Amino acid sequence: MRQPTNLYFMVLFLLLSLCWGQRSNPDGERPSCDRCNRQLSCNCSHGGFTRVPTVTDRALTLDLSFNNITVVTADDLKGHLRLRALSLHGNRIAVIHPSAFDSLWSLEELDLSNNQLTALNHTWFSKLGALRELNLLNNPYSCLGSPPVFQSLVRLRRLRFGGPALEELKRGDLSGVTQLEELTVHANNLTRYESGTLAYVWPLGCVTLSLHSPFLTNTSLVSAVLRDVSYPETPLILEDIHLIGNLSVQPFRESARRRIRKITFHNFRVSDEAIVNLLEVLDGVPITALIVDNVTLTGEGRWEPARRSDLKSVDEFFVRNTVVLDVFKFVSFLKLGFLLKYPRKVSLINSQVFVMPCVASQLLVSLQYLDLSDNLLTDMTLEESLCKGDSSLKDLRVLNVSGNSLKSLSAVSQLVTKLSKLTHLDISRNGYISMPAGCSWPSTLRYLNISGAKLATVTPCLPATLEVLDLSNNNLRSFTLALPALRELHLSGSKILRLPPGRLFPNLQTLTIQSNILYMFARSDLQSYSRLQDLQAGQNKFVCSCDFVSFFQSAINGGGDMHLTDGEESYTCDSPFERHGHLVGQVHPSVVECHRVLFVSVSCGVALFVGTLLTTVLWRLHAFWYLKMMWAWLRAKRSSRRRRQRRDEEGSEGLLSYDAFVSYSERDASWVENFLVPELEEPSENDGDSVNPRTPRPLTLCLHKRDFLPGHWIVDNIISAMERSRRTIFILSENFVQSDWCRYELDFSHFQLFDENAAGDAAILILLEPLSKDDIPKRFCKLRKLMSSTTYLEWPQDEERSGEFWRSLRNALRGDDEEDD
Numbered sequence: 098m099r100q101p102t103n104l105y106f107m108v109l110f111l112l113l114s115l116c117w118g119q120r121s122n123p124d125g126e127r128p129s130c131d132r133c134n135r136q137l138s139c140n141c142s143h144g145g146f147t148r149v150p151t152v153t154d155r156a157l158t159l160d161l162s163f164n165n166i167t168v169v170t171a172d173d174l175k176g177h178l179r180l181r182a183l184s185l186h187g188n189r190i191a192v193i194h195p196s197a198f199d200s201l202w203s204l205e206e207l208d209l210s211n212n213q214l215t216a217l218n219h220t221w222f223s224k225l226g227a228l229r230e231l232n233l234l235n236n237p238y239s240c241l242g243s244p245p246v247f248q249s250l251v252r253l254r255r256l257r258f259g260g261p262a263l264e265e266l267k268r269g270d271l272s273g274v275t276q277l278e279e280l281t282v283h284a285n286n287l288t289r290y291e292s293g294t295l296a297y298v299w300p301l302g303c304v305t306l307s308l309h310s311p312f313l314t315n316t317s318l319v320s321a322v323l324r325d326v327s328y329p330e331t332p333l334i335l336e337d338i339h340l341i342g343n344l345s346v347q348p349f350r351e352s353a354r355r356r357i358r359k360i361t362f363h364n365f366r367v368s369d370e371a372i373v374n375l376l377e378v379l380d381g382v383p384i385t386a387l388i389v390d391n392v393t394l395t396g397e398g399r400w401e402p403a404r405r406s407d408l409k410s411v412d413e414f415f416v417r418n419t420v421v422l423d424v425f426k427f428v429s430f431l432k433l434g435f436l437l438k439y440p441r442k443v444s445l446i447n448s449q450v451f452v453m454p455c456v457a458s459q460l461l462v463s464l465q466y467l468d469l470s471d472n473l474l475t476d477m478t479l480e481e482s483l484c485k486g487d488s489s490l491k492d493l494r495v496l497n498v499s500g501n502s503l504k505s506l507s508a509v510s511q512l513v514t515k516l517s518k519l520t521h522l523d524i525s526r527n528g529y530i531s532m533p534a535g536c537s538w539p540s541t542l543r544y545l546n547i548s549g550a551k552l553a554t555v556t557p558c559l560p561a562t563l564e565v566l567d568l569s570n571n572n573l574r575s576f577t578l579a580l581p582a583l584r585e586l587h588l589s590g591s592k593i594l595r596l597p598p599g600r601l602f603p604n605l606q607t608l609t610i611q612s613n614i615l616y617m618f619a620r621s622d623l624q625s626y627s628r629l630q631d632l633q634a635g636q637n638k639f640v641c642s643c644d645f646v647s648f649f650q651s652a653i654n655g656g657g658d659m660h661l662t663d664g665e666e667s668y669t670c671d672s673p674f675e676r677h678g679h680l681v682g683q684v685h686p687s688v689v690e691c692h693r694v695l696f697v698s699v700s701c702g703v704a705l706f707v708g709t710l711l712t713t714v715l716w717r718l719h720a721f722w723y724l725k726m727m728w729a730w731l732r733a734k735r736s737s738r739r740r741r742q743r744r745d746e747e748g749s750e751g752l753l754s755y756d757a758f759v760s761y762s763e764r765d766a767s768w769v770e771n772f773l774v775p776e777l778e779e780p781s782e783n784d785g786d787s788v789n790p791r792t793p794r795p796l797t798l799c800l801h802k803r804d805f806l807p808g809h810w811i812v813d814n815i816i817s818a819m820e821r822s823r824r825t826i827f828i829l830s831e832n833f834v835q836s837d838w839c840r841y842e843l844d845f846s847h848f849q850l851f852d853e854n855a856a857g858d859a860a861i862l863i864l865l866e867p868l869s870k871d872d873i874p875k876r877f878c879k880l881r882k883l884m885s886s887t888t889y890l891e892w893p894q895d896e897e898r899s900g901e902f903w904r905s906l907r908n909a910l911r912g913d914d915e916e917d918d
């Protein structure tokens with residue numbers, strides 16, 4: 098028997114492990130990413146994914162950068178037929194299945210940079226006929242590999258490859274690549290380059306080369322590379338290079354020979370000797386732009402040997418982020434003065450310039466654009482640089498001295514006032530504290546940037562010719578100065594409370610006033626700006642009042658010429674408290690808030706109307722009477738119970754002191770006093786019936802007038818009277834029906850009837866005048882009920898029959914107790 102059992106378990110185990118195998122099938126475990134927007138752009142960046150997540154097939158762009166993906170399998174990207182851009186930048190991808198990208202027919206951009214690919218395989222790209230942009234930078238492959246990897250990328254226009262491990266480039270590596278807008282090669286450790294490898298790529302838009310160690314160790318290799326990529330129309334960018342001596346600049350002879358026009362050095366380290374030699378190499382080359390970004394000068398500025406190179410065609414000279422290692426020994430740029438004659442555009446940005454000597458600016462005769470931003474200029478050294486306002490910079494149109502240490506607006510205005518062509522002046526990020534009452538500016542000035550200072554007020558110092566004025570990031574509280582030509586006004590980052598009046602700027606098209614303390618702006622505020630098209634007023638302290646919110650929401654939705662170009666998200670409410678932080682475009686204040694007066698008056702009206710209506714209805718339905726009744730009842734019932742309790746405690750018998758309590762209306766008092774009382778309390782002989790002529794026993798009656806205890810609550814009195822009476826006589830008449838007290842009495846009697854289970858009819862009704870049941874109002878249901886259940890005595894209209902009446906009454910009153918006797 099053991100054998101089959103074992104077999105059975107084995108089969109079961111097999112089945113289970115099969116199921117398990119299916120469950121652990123990679124597809125089942127793939128995480129998913131649904132961070133796609135409406136444009137079907139899926140940003141799964143920084144998602145912590147260790148595998149390619151599942152994403153909707155309809156995605157157009159997919160950003161998987163900065164995850165921990167190590168493998169791209171054959172199925173990972175299957176079905177993404179519409180995908181245009183895929184980024185796998187910054188993962189740890191070491192393996193890509195040969196057909197991983199096969200279904201990406203529409204792919205135009207592929208970024209595989211910063212991964213762990215040790216070899217490239219042409220099969221990855223064989224189906225990517227639509228690819229325009231490919232980035233393979235910073236992977237540890239040492240060569241591009243064969244067969245040529247880019248062979249099938251017929252549409253490729255931007256190619257970036259290389260990394261710290263790239264050692265070799267061979268002819269044929271780039272076969273298939275014929276025309277590029279951009280080529281970037283990181284080849285800092287390149288040791289072997291086969292001449293002509295990059296030569297077949299033409300036309301070539303822009304080339305960026307990082308060739309750190311080849312420049313230091315194998316200049317013939319660099320020469321070969323530069324020979325292959327230098328064309329007059331191709332800007333050349335050289336990154337991460339270190340030029341030390343005569344030898345290291347010789348490769349530029351290749352570029353010079355091919356009459357290169359634009360050369361940029363980025364992350365550049367250079368010695369004095371190399372500069373001199375470079376100028377020599379470039380002698381006579383029609384270079385138009387020489388751009389040096391992020392340069393470290395290791396020398397002392399001793400450029401004496403520089404002979405006058407011919408660089409007539411240099412139009413732009415741009416230097417940014419210069420670090421002078423030995424700044425105290427540094428001589429000056431003056432030795433390169435001959436270079437200053439030609440350029441129209443000179444930028445010396447963030448380069449520790451504290452003065453440009455007047456002699457130098459005398460040389461800059463062609464200069465139209467001078468940018469000395471982010472340096473160490475002061476009012477005094479600027480005076481020297483502009484030759485006390487008499488400089489020869491007659492053609493200067495743009496002067497940028499942003500980010501220096503200037504303090505006096507009147508000084509700068511006097512210095513530039515003779516620059517008769519100056520249109521743009523950028524003096525932002527300086528230390529201006531106040532504005533003089535009047536300044537002199539060139540009449541041509543159109544653009545003035547004084548942002549990032551500490552100005553608190555504006556004065557007519559600002560010229561009326563301005564078309565663009567930037568005063569953002571100051572301490573302004575208001576702006577009230579007419580500038581009729583102004584098209585753009587920037588006032589962000591101050592302390593402004595209200596929009597400046599628009600009539601001051603009849604031509605204003607753009608107004609930025611973000612990050613102030615603006616609490617609202619109304620339609621009328623904006624209507625005063627007749628030409629405004631572009632308003633940016635986000636990040637303010639908006640009070641989300643009804644007016645503002647409704648105006649704002651109509652402004653963003655409604656057409657019109659004016660647009661809030663800084664996006665709805667920048668407009669948030671500061672107050673009221675419950676809306677703090679909410680988007681102005683998304684709050685919906687209630688009607689109550691927005692039409693308070695109307696609401697209050699309408700609701701008061703409605704309340705009044707309803708109240709009146711209710712009162713009327715209640716009055717018509719005698720609700721008040723019922724209420725009063727109920728209240729009286731409850732009280733009466735309570736006090737009666739209390740009395741009974743007391744009585745029980747005292748052990749005294751329920752004392753019945755009266756034969757009857759008489760309930761009557763005050764108006765019927767005369768009848769009661771004149772007829773009833775005498776007849777029942779002091780009966781005369783002849784009242785006895787003739788058959789049995791004994792004198793009837795006198796009865797004791799309880800009359801409220803006579804027997805109620807003064808000082809007690811009337812209802813208590815009534816109750817107690819009823820309790821102490823054997824019967825209650827109701828004298829019914831029109832008057833009775835009118836009287837409230839009588840009605841109470843009637844009702845108490847009723848309650849008494851049921852409450853005490855008193856046998857028989859404790860109530861006796863006497864109809865003083867003919868009163869049909871139907872004459873009694875409906876709400877006296879008790880009375881009506883009583884009238885139909887209890888027989889009542891009618892006071893005869895003719896006196897003859899009164900004897901009979903009294904007899905019946907007396908009989909009714911005596912009732913059972915007479916039999917008890």
Ligand SMILES: *[C@@H]1O[C@H](CO)[C@@H](O)[C@H](O)[C@H]1NC(C)=O
Pocket residue numbers: 140141142143158160
């Ligand atoms: C995806 O989001 C990151 C920030 O998480 C951002 O840096 C990146 O630019 C975004 N990518 C796209 C394609 O929008």
Ligand SMILES: *[C@@H]1O[C@H](CO)[C@@H](O)[C@H](O)[C@H]1NC(C)=O
Pocket residue numbers: 143144145146163164165
């Ligand atoms: C990737 O994984 C490593 C450890 O395996 C971890 O230290 C790192 O934070 C992860 N990176 C991301 C972007 O998740």
Ligand SMILES: *[C@@H]1O[C@H](CO)[C@@H](O)[C@H](O)[C@H]1NC(C)=O
Pocket residue numbers: 195216217218219220242243
């Ligand atoms: C490329 O992938 C194919 C198919 O897997 C393989 O046969 C070939 O060896 C790979 N080539 C390289 C250079 O890795």
Ligand SMILES: *[C@@H]1O[C@H](CO)[C@@H](O)[C@H](O)[C@H]1NC(C)=O
Pocket residue numbers: 261262285286309
């Ligand atoms: C490549 O060059 C860098 C310096 O740019 C160096 O630190 C690194 O060790 C080199 N790597 C290889 C793989 O040769």
Ligand SMILES: *[C@@H]1O[C@H](CO)[C@@H](O)[C@H](O)[C@H]1NC(C)=O
Pocket residue numbers: 288289290291314315317318
């Ligand atoms: C310099 O590079 C060339 C071209 O790749 C090569 O032939 C030569 O051997 C290299 N020289 C040295 C010293 O590495």
Ligand SMILES: *[C@@H]1O[C@H](CO)[C@@H](O)[C@H](O)[C@H]1NC(C)=O
Pocket residue numbers: 343344347374
């Ligand atoms: C630099 O080297 C070249 C040839 O390699 C030579 O013709 C030139 O005179 C040298 N220049 C200087 C300043 O040494």
Ligand SMILES: *[C@@H]1O[C@H](CO)[C@@H](O)[C@H](O)[C@H]1NC(C)=O
Pocket residue numbers: 364365366391392393
């Ligand atoms: C500037 O260049 C140096 C090397 O010359 C480099 O270390 C630094 O990162 C560069 N800075 C920028 C902003 O590129």
Ligand SMILES: *[C@@H]1O[C@H](CO)[C@@H](O)[C@H](O)[C@H]1NC(C)=O
Pocket residue numbers: 446468470471495497498499521522523
């Ligand atoms: C002046 O330089 C600053 C900083 O480099 C720059 O932001 C600004 O746009 C420049 N101004 C002009 C008018 O070019």
Ligand SMILES: *[C@@H]1O[C@H](CO)[C@@H](O)[C@H](O)[C@H]1NC(C)=O
Pocket residue numbers: 499523525526546547548549565567587
């Ligand atoms: C004014 O200068 C600041 C700081 O240099 C700059 O950011 C801003 O763009 C300039 N404004 C205009 C309108 O160009």
